[in-house]
Amino acid sequence: MRDETVGEAGEFTVIDRATQGRVQPATTLVGPGDDAAVVAAPDGRVVATTDMLVEGKHFRLEWSTPEQIGRKAIAQNGADIAAMGARPTAYLVALGCPPSTPLTVTDGLTEGLWAEAAVVGAAIVGGDLVESDQLVISVMALGDLEGRSPVLLSGARVGDVVAVCGRLGRSAGGLALLAADRDGAPELLAAHRVPMPPYSQGPVAAGAGATAMTDVSDGLLADLGHIASASGVSIDVSSAALTGDAVLNSAAVDLGVDELAWLLTGGEDHALAATFPGDAVVPEGWVAIGTVGEGGGVTVDGKEWQGSVGWRSFGK
């Protein structure tokens, strides 16, 4: 039996399937179904971010299940909230899709969206569903600073230590395996399909005095470059501190590529990278990988990195 499509079922059926019977946390004062949602912001401030994912550009239905794509869309927005030192509290999701999209795809996306939101105790509080030629998922995340100051890109200071929490390079390794039509290293395929940002470590780093923070979405060098540029400092990364992931190394050897390139320039792992005062002890779970100096730019073992520094929309 052919699957029913979004065009056949209609907008309101799809929205009902996405929202009926879902449980909202206490912070959702008005959930889906009204003109807008109302979310508690006990801190008197709200953190807000948005990321758009486009089929064929940010995900492929041949490589990921709809549920995995839904999880990824939430994860990358939640990571941006965590990178400010905040806790994600609510998500809104606008979905564009062709009328021919099977309901199994929208149902799967929905499950993924809700599952990943639930990881931090948050929910989907609103959204939109429209017709488009390709699948487009636009997520907006809200977050609560819980009284802390936001951790900006611009706060790194000369003498700070650079540290990372979470895996690097695994999403890039998984993508390379998929692109080469190679099996094996299920950890890398999984990392590409559903990143696992260390959400709770954003607030932990903020509490531990992080001076600057970001999530690694474009690639470590690119994202540290944003900190260096915004803070008016240089950053040097120690390659020795990054290597040691046997699974990643093995896949790189298999494919005959440079593991270090994945570690330094692979995006979408959504690890957190932060700078801490030089005399501070980095929080448990964080690994020191570099230092902040005078000047500008990001170097690796004191030298300029030869090659692309990471993901760019439009290849620039």
Place this chain on the structure above:
Amino acid sequence: MRDETVGEAGEFTVIDRATQGRVQPATTLVGPGDDAAVVAAPDGRVVATTDMLVEGKHFRLEWSTPEQIGRKAIAQNGADIAAMGARPTAYLVALGCPPSTPLTVTDGLTEGLWAEAAVVGAAIVGGDLVESDQLVISVMALGDLEGRSPVLLSGARVGDVVAVCGRLGRSAGGLALLAADRDGAPELLAAHRVPMPPYSQGPVAAGAGATAMTDVSDGLLADLGHIASASGVSIDVSSAALTGDAVLNSAAVDLGVDELAWLLTGGEDHALAATFPGDAVVPEGWVAIGTVGEGGGVTVDGKEWQGSVGWRSFGK
């Protein structure tokens, strides 16, 4: 000279052109350029909504300038905030576009986004720019309830008066003129290209005791239907209270169509429709157009409306 394109200029150039030198209101605590924005929510709650606009479906570059499209994207989200009885405070914008998109298009969109946000003293506080096959604009709006209770769809009560603030049918009339390749009635073309939601009347209606409210985005009958359904009531609209727009009537006569259909089922004007207690005086600028009764559904002059009730994504 051929226009430079987004693909040639690259992501960061386009974002710089959209954000550099812009003025943020005092409520924007962290603006564009970091992992996320931080916006003041002095009320301890934040209102949030999202709408996605897709080229060819919600707008056409042949019929509207990029600036008009940008204004419309902000206006329809701001109207949702107003319909809760709140004041829009900040907008986030995710834009998907082909690499071949001229910078004149993204610059025009940007101008429109900022211009319409400025109407309510708000700003664009963050966003995303990605590659897609067709132009897709996803906007998220945040709002402040300023201590008031949100006005929901579900609060209408038997005996309430239904009132509207803002024009109806003009966007539909303008669209019909454009589709028929007809000139004339610049007021209607303008209404289709850039709706003018009566933003400040949302909080006014809330303060005046509105029991339910929505903005007219899908068509008056469809949107009042949402109130009727959520409130468990019926609504009867008086057609005589709606007519009297000479410009609209003249265009309808010209095209040989039913003016009443535009008034009752035309979407995208983003007027506000609300219910008020029967013994209340509706605020200045609002026009009583109907009454709330027992039962369910929406009628016109006591009878069921024959025909489509308004806009549906996917034609359902």
